[in-house]
Amino acid sequence: MENKITFNITKEDEGMKIKEFLKLKNNFSSRFCRASALAKNIFANNKVIKLNYVLKAGDVIEVKLNKEESQDIEPENIPLKVAYEDSDIIVLNKPPFIVVHPTKNYPYGTLANGLLYYFKEKGENCIVRLVSRLDMNTSGLIIVAKNQFSHMSLQRDMNKEEFKKQYLAIVHGKMEADFGTIDLPIYKEEDEPIKRIIDDRGQRSITHYKVIETYSNAQLLKLTLETGRTHQIRVHLSHLGCPIFGDSLYGELEDQYIKRQALHAFSLSFPHPRDGRIINIEAELPADMSELLEKLRG
Known part of the structure; x- marks a missing residue:
């Protein structure tokens, strides 16, 4: 399933460059804008556009979030407790005695190994983007972003009162x-x-x-x-x-x-x-x- 964000441009936004629109009005990071443009993932009316594109009223802007990604982590069939999931994020309930991400001392058997296997089994092309971490022996909820956009947004919002x-x-x-x-x-x-x-x-x-x-x-x-x-x-x-x-x-x-x-x-x-x-x-x-x-x- 294609994952994307859609904007319908109004008179209010007409004349703005797409880069300004995404950064100033939607809080996209410069890094995310550049990466999306390089990957040709920004569209106006079904046509690929560059960051200097000038918006017109009536434009339908799409930013596609799907892209081929890989991670140097071996997928492993490790049972996971999923507390919440949608197309952008997954929240896991981590048991104690498991490391979140591979390290020199724990290259296998981590939550990330199990999560990559889980994504693969579901046919989702995601890598593990940790938004929060827990010590090995602390249990509980961990947020993982499924794409660069959601990772950017959650990291940006971590200091908000609502977080x-x-x-x-x-x-x-x-x-x-x-x-x-x-x-x-x-x-x-x-x-x-x-x-x-x-x-x-x-x-x-x-x-x-x-x-x-x-x-x-x-x-x-x-x-x-x-x-x-x-x-x-x-x-x-x-x-x-x-x-x-x-x-x-x-x-x-x-x-x-x-x-x-x-x-x-x-x-x-x-x-x-x-x-x-x-x-x-x-x-x-x-x-x-x-x-x-x-x-x-x-």
Whole structure:
């Protein structure tokens, strides 16, 4: 199925160059405009046009999104939990213990390997364009763009108020208040390959939290990211003396409770790249975190 965006040009837009129309009125990036023009994917009245084309009232402009693409990732038949999908995006509910994208240490068995197989089986010519990522042992929702246009749009909109990423975390101890904002800079030292610290040299990092349940010496928190630094939630909570259960990097390895950090990306809200309508998706708590909560409640 051909995937495209169509515009009907009115008197208001007459006289504009197509490049200006796409960039100024529709927030297309310069890179996307150039790539679409080079691929001969921009049409006026069914004829290929260049970026200097001057619009006329009544023109029907089409920007085709289909193009041949490939990625150096081996497709693998890995079960996927699809939380939402359309022609532009797919949202996956990632289980814990799986890497999102191939690395030197994990060249196979990743979410991206499974997704390329999934696209191939459906006959969709897509590569994996990650809009969000999660640590290997964090579960929950991840957005993947199916084409360059949707990737461009989602990346552009990530700082908008309508774009919300929310997490559930089970932590040791108790927060000072039932809700609040953590505004502490996160820094990566040069000789430290993975771990982050709170340091004034770091980037400003903002996490909003709300206590959902309280136990004898633990809490279930809902966290909303305003910024998206690496390990942000884990670093912030550990620094405040409330490390996440099972977080061996910023707390302790606790196999008696859970075999990974008790952190789950449970909710996503974002403007759809094509029409701006707000997409709301939630993923239920995975079994290992539910079992931990039952232990704490008991």
